[in-house]
Amino acid sequence: xxxxxxxxxxxxxxxxxxxxxxxxxxxxxxxxxxxxxxxxxxxxxxxxxxxxxxxxxxxxxxxxxxxxxxxxxxxxxxxxxxxxxxxxxxxxxxxxxxxxxxxxxxxxxxxxx
Amino acid sequence: xxxxxxxxxxxxxxxxxxxxxxxxxxxxxxxxxxxxxxxxxxxxxxxxxxxxxxxxxxxxxxxxxxxxxxxxxxxxxxxxxxxxxxxxxxxxxxxxxxxxxxxxxxxxxxxxxxxxxxxxxxxxx
Numbered sequence: 001x002x003x004x005x006x007x008x009x010x011x012x013x014x015x016x017x018x019x020x021x022x023x024x025x026x027x028x029x030x031x032x033x034x035x036x037x038x039x040x041x042x043x044x045x046x047x048x049x050x051x052x053x054x055x056x057x058x059x060x061x062x063x064x065x066x067x068x069x070x071x072x073x074x075x076x077x078x079x080x081x082x083x084x085x086x087x088x089x090x091x092x093x094x095x096x097x098x099x100x101x102x103x104x105x106x107x108x109x110x111x112x113x
Numbered sequence: 114x115x116x117x118x119x120x121x122x123x124x125x126x127x128x129x130x131x132x133x134x135x136x137x138x139x140x141x142x143x144x145x146x147x148x149x150x151x152x153x154x155x156x157x158x159x160x161x162x163x164x165x166x167x168x169x170x171x172x173x174x175x176x177x178x179x180x181x182x183x184x185x186x187x188x189x190x191x192x193x194x195x196x197x198x199x200x201x202x203x204x205x206x207x208x209x210x211x212x213x214x215x216x217x218x219x220x221x222x223x224x225x226x227x228x229x230x231x232x233x234x235x236x237x238x
Contacts, residue, residue: 040224042158049208049228050158061226093158097222101174102148102160 002027002096006105012113019081021108023072023094029057030074031098038098041070041079044107045090053092054079086112115139117209117229124235130197133232135209142190143167146212146221149183149194152231153205163212163221164192172221199236206231 003026013019029038037057042050052061054070057077067082081088089112094105120134135147148163162173164183171183182195192209213226 038222042225049231050210050225051228052213052224052226055213055224095158095224097224099222100172100220101162102222104158104160107157 001101002029002099002103004094004096004103004105006092006094006108008108009106010109010111012111013081013084014113015086016083017113019084019088019110021079021092021094021110023077023079023105025075025077025096025098027098028074029077029096029098037073037077038096039070039072039077040095040097041068042093042095043088043090044093050093081110084110084112115211115227117211117227119207119209119229119232122233122235124237125199126238127199127201127236129199129236130195131199131234133194133196133207133234135192135194135229137190137192137211140211142187144215144217146216146223147183147192148210148212148221148223148225150208150210150225150228151205152208153202161194161207163216165216165219165221166192167217170219196234199234201236203234204236206233208232 005024007022039057041054044050058070091107143166149161151159161177164171184193209229210225211227212223214223
């Protein structure tokens with residue numbers, strides 16, 4: 001199984017400041033034939049289901065604010081919130097879809113400092 | 114717009130069974146596979162497996178074989194998760210999630226673009 005490791009477990013960021021979340025996979029997620037990284041990011045607010053933010057490691061889902069961006073390739077990935085807003089308080093999860101079983105990172109909780 | 118509406122919370126005793134439903138609307142039901150994802154209290158997300166909405170073939174992740182059954186009723190665009198012989202450790206929120214890539218084959222390596230609201234299943238004497 002591909003193990004997804006997120007860091008940090010939680011972080012507190014001031015409003016308007018940058019938040020950076022890391023996700024490391026135990027295996028390469030870059031499919032060489034199409035040069036795509038099989039990695040997605042989700043946001044989960046308390047009491048709500050997860051919401052898709054990013055897929056193919058860096059493609060923003062329709063309607064997602066452009067302060068959210070994804071980067072990285074291979075085994076190391078990053079989700080960046082460029083200017084944290086109050087509504088961004090949530091848990092964030094990465095997910096690999098390169099192979100079965102599909103696996104998620106353990107999550108990162110983002111709070112306001 | 115796409116909607117996945119799940120059935121309400123359940124409180125069950127150990128050893129009982131539960132059937133959670135996930136009714137889809139806003140798209141053609143058979144064009145996207147559906148997965149089930151478990152979230153234990155205060156924990157992260159765990160993929161349980163998926164069901165091909167064309168062939169009805171379920172695929173279960175390790176740890177979700179035997180007591181867990183995925184099924185469909187395409188006449189009402191609904192997927193089901195049945196769990197038998199419930200144990201305390203089955204207490205969790207169960208989500209259905211739609212495959213974003215339109216999987217039609219035997220495998221579905223996908224991310225999820227829509228989720229049900231979740232069904233809390235509590236197992237307690």
